[in-house]
Amino acid sequence: MPDGLEHRGRERALALLAERFGPRFSRAPAVRAQHGRGEAWHPAQPPDAVVWCARTEEVAAVVTVCAEHRVPVVPFGAGTSLEGQLCCVDGGVSVDLASMNRVLEINAADLDVAVEAGVTRTQLNSDLRDQGLFFPIDPGADATLGGMAATRASGTNAVRYGTMRDNVLGVTAVMPDGRVARFGGRARKSAAGYDLTRLLVGSEGTLGVVTELRLQVHGIPEAIAAAVCGFASLEGAVTTAIETVQAGVPVARVELLDELQMRACIAFSELEGYAAAPTLFFEFHGTPAAVAEQAATVGGLAAANGGGAFAWATLAEERNRLWRARHDVYYAALALRPGAQAIATDVCVPISTLAEVVSATRRDIAASGLIAPVVGHVGDGNFHLQLLVDPADPDEMRRAEALHAAMVDRALAVGGTCTGEHGVGIGKLAKVAKEHPTAIPYWRALKRALDPDGIMNPGKIFAAD
Amino acid sequence: MPDGLEHRGRERALALLAERFGPRFSRAPAVRAQHGRGEAWHPAQPPDAVVWCARTEEVAAVVTVCAEHRVPVVPFGAGTSLEGQLCCVDGGVSVDLASMNRVLEINAADLDVAVEAGVTRTQLNSDLRDQGLFFPIDPGADATLGGMAATRASGTNAVRYGTMRDNVLGVTAVMPDGRVARFGGRARKSAAGYDLTRLLVGSEGTLGVVTELRLQVHGIPEAIAAAVCGFASLEGAVTTAIETVQAGVPVARVELLDELQMRACIAFSELEGYAAAPTLFFEFHGTPAAVAEQAATVGGLAAANGGGAFAWATLAEERNRLWRARHDVYYAALALRPGAQAIATDVCVPISTLAEVVSATRRDIAASGLIAPVVGHVGDGNFHLQLLVDPADPDEMRRAEALHAAMVDRALAVGGTCTGEHGVGIGKLAKVAKEHPTAIPYWRALKRALDPDGIMNPGKIFAAD
Structure with a gap:
């Protein structure tokens, strides 16, 4: 909360920006609320105002005013981040870049x-x-x-x-x-x-x-082919992904959905012909001959690990339908428990440990009593958990956090990272501190060097000194 | 040159290191001279002492002593850098890491x-x-x-x-x-x-x-094949490399040698069956089928651009001989003018501009009267010039520098970089300043934040404030 002097400086900065940006400046509560959060469960922390910038020079003008008056600046794009990167923990100005779209x-x-x-x-x-x-x-x-x-x-x-x-x-x-x-x-x-x-x-x-x-x-590759393959066990699916990467097959995509996630997707995306079993979605890119060769190699690995026949999608339309379903896993999972919120989190581990880490996480899920489907970019050793929770139930939130913490600890224990792709935001401050204890002092030093007043998206990545 | 107080601090630091490292500490002139330069023409600027470290903790001990006494620290590996990265412009301690070889x-x-x-x-x-x-x-x-x-x-x-x-x-x-x-x-x-x-x-x-x-x-790929292809013109060779990359062929190596460099290599490495013509060396990695497909595609591109038949080297021994010759271009070029020194430099440009930039550089070479073979990692848009000069001849050095400057200016004009892979060291301070005028103030800020006393390899990458 800004104190008196700081408050007056902030108001002065906002007045200057209001004057300069006219209708492209807003303090409307709905606009502010919308700019104070991403797509995740983190509650909105709105900025004091939103400015829509159309050019680099306009962003420079906003930051110059904010720097002079020590007002926080939080850039805003599509609002789809997942770790609270957009939460304006100290208010400030949200710089909306959506109209810089050339x-x-x-x-x-x-x-x-x-x-x-x-x-x-x-x-x-x-x-x-x-x-x-x-x-x-x-x-x-x-x-x-x-x-x-x-x-x-x-x-x-x-x-x-x-x-x-x-x-x-x-x-x-x-x-x-x-x-x-x-x-x-x-x-x-x-x-x-x-x-x-x-x-x-x-x-x-x-x-x-x-x-x-x-x-x-x-x-765009000459040939693109997508295939879906169901497995008798999660381990069989994960092992197939591991062996694909280890064999050096330049697969373009290899995605894991566990049986719960497949069940959710079949219902939500009205997929036909698929079973609610641990499943890999593949995509192969290359010349027609290279795609055929890659697919044959991976097909052999899948069969040896309890995989069924490949269901192919070679037409762009079928492929798009399949990947649309993959992209909708978030909404499909939410539909498993109407009214619940999803805590989406991800870790990334050395691929040789992936089967063990995923299996242990699934045992934790079962023990927790929570609903939490698993999805993974398993070719990178990266997997996601969507914890479906009622944020109003403190016991459930405690169990979710314990499950999340165990998943991260397990990833760190095998040399992995607490976030493969969602970033840190405000959601993983403690976890990243555990992962990078000797690095963070130097992150802070760099931050102080470039942003001595700490105006740029404060409170993210690491806790203030 | 350290002043009185600084001089005493430095001597104190060296005495502490001598005591701690015993026979792994040296102030012998020959040792110092050897640690004051890389492989390039930049004259040696020796450190005050050399310390051989065997573990991270020993390096930490050296840096701690040097930080306390504000003594420069210059890390030393194999001594093969090319832009004067090892020149100890203010003396200090060369930390030799060659025995950290586990x-x-x-x-x-x-x-x-x-x-x-x-x-x-x-x-x-x-x-x-x-x-x-x-x-x-x-x-x-x-x-x-x-x-x-x-x-x-x-x-x-x-x-x-x-x-x-x-x-x-x-x-x-x-x-x-x-x-x-x-x-x-x-x-x-x-x-x-x-x-x-x-x-x-x-x-x-x-x-x-x-x-x-x-x-x-x-x-290691299942199949590896290397091929050499001579061209009627330099443009034909460069265009083949460009089209290979644009076609998305995952070629593992595509190296250009101009006719002068080929002449030098044929003589130096006793290569048989090759002509002193603009030449591409290729290497293909993959499954046997993928390698055959890549080679067929590239062979077609080469033929359409005035290339001859591919001379294949599929046995590891033949391949090694070929790449040994490629690696020896530096010494082969030096042999073109016995007693000369080589100023080795490189730029990297967007690949669509490569044929034009290389051709213009070759016209400049011809106009300069200097001997300067061209070699390039052309798949990346990266090429090298070796200017064979007599450093004692000021006029020749001026012409060499003018040629070098023109090559860099041309690279920057098309959006390229003044150094694709040799780095900045002390050799490209002015050129990198021209390339990154708005970035360098922030490089300096980061440097000051991490190294406020400027002890780590001073004088490199950017001039001191």
Whole structure:
């Protein structure tokens, strides 16, 4: 809560912004509430005001005013983050970048593009399609590319194409002092100094506001085939995914749904011909011959691990239906317990430990009495839990937190991470502190160096000193 | 030059280190001279002393003493860097890590390893081979993995396997305050906070001493085939490389040697059956069917661009001979002008501009009257120039510098970088300043935050304030 002096400074800053942005400035409670949360269960913590920016220079103007008056700045894209990254723990100004939605350049010959931060991944892919290109990072939600960079998003295609870490060539950012800086460039590789592109990717708006991005894109493969395979056991499914990666098969997607999640999806997405069994969804990219060879190899591994026959989806329409169902797992799971909220969490572990870690987590779920389907980008050793809870029931919330903590502890014990792709936000502060005890003092030092007044998305990633 | 007070502090620090390290501490002039330079033309600037460390804790002890007495610390691996990264511009202590050469863990099932910083890439590959694994980053020199991380090394395999940026999962580093910190981890991906692993990779020892690394490794492909193809024109060779990448062929290596470099290699490495023509060296990795398919696609592209028949090397022995010749280009080029020194430099550009940039550079070479063969990792848009000069001839040095500057300016004009893989060191301070004018103030801020007294490899990457 701002004290008197600080309060007057904040009001002064808001007045300046109101004057400059006119109808693109709002303090309406509904607008503020909508900008104070992501898609997760974390209760909204609204900003004091929302400003819609259309250009990098406008973001710079907002940050300059906020820096002068020590007012928090929280960037807002599509509002789909999952760890409370958008909760304005100390109010401030939410900078809405959704109208910065221009695709600035498409260099088909170089497989790179320049976009404003508010472009969503589906918008970019729709612009790329007729040039035979696509942007592979797919976290499920139709997030903005700026938000995806800020949270180091990954998703279903990461096993082959990497994460935002690997596909952002450079960024333009408004830094905490209000100046505009450009990091990285168009070259595929560079040894020219400190990699601040990678420092900003995953920094969740705490070091600056990413306003433009240079991204690597990829040619749409000549052949794409998707297949679904049910297994007699969860272990058989996970082992198949592990062996696929270990064999070096360049699979484009390998997704695990446990039997509870499959049951939910069959009901929610009206899937026909599938059983409520542990299931892998695969996608193969390449030349027709390469796709056939990959599929044959993986089919052999699946059969040896208790998998059934592959159900193929080679037409784009069937594939889209299948992946739509995969993307809707969140809503499908929610439908398992109407009225419940979902605590969505994820960990990522060395793949050789995945079967053991998933199985132990499932035993914990059974013991907890909670409903919590498991979904995973298992080719990366990454899996998700959706804990369906009633936030008004303290005992249930305690059991959910104990289950969550055990899952993270188990991941850390095998050398994994407390968050494969959702980020830290306010949801995983304690967990990341456990994972990176010797690193965090240096994170803090960097934060203080770039943002001495701590105005950029305060309270995220690590607790204040 | 240290002033009186500083001089006494430095002598006190050296005395403490001499006492602690005994025979592993040296002030012998020959030892100091050898530790004051890399493989490039930059004249040696020796440290005041050299300390050989065997463990992370010993490096921490050295840095602690040096931090207390404000003495520069310059990490030393194999001494193969090319931009003066090892020149001790203010003396100080060279920390030799060559005896930190233990491979600590090989996790074949997870395709990751842990190594000490002094392990060289050939040592690691020799340890990995009987497990069917390899580490792909190959800058030519048998550098240490710590040095390769510090300079963000890449090389011939980067077009398929990425650079050190992509293959370092985590590091243990002694930070400028003497404390030991661990960044990253074993998970394939993580959204857990700031990516200090990527900040240390490429920081050239200016932010800390990397003492241990967690690396991603790869399965040795079932089939490997190398081919050499001569072209009627340089443009035809470059265009073939460009089209190969644009077609999405997952080629493992595609290396360009211009006719002068080929002439040098044929003489130096006694290659038989090759012509002194613009030439591409390819390597294909995959299943036998995938390798055959890739080779057929690339063969078609080469033929359409004036390329001759592929000369194949499928046996490991023939392949090694070929890549040995490729790695020896530096010495082969030096033999073109006995007694000359080589100024080795590289730039990296968007691949669609590569043919034009290389051709313009070759016109500049012709106009300069200098001897300067061109070699390139052209699949990444990265190429090298070796300027053979007599450093005692000021006019020649001026022409060499003008040629170098024009090459960099041309790369920057098309959105490229002044150094694809050699780093900045002291050799490219002005050029990187031109490339990253808005970024450097933030590099400085980070440097000051982590190393307020500026003891870690001073004078590198950017000029002091």
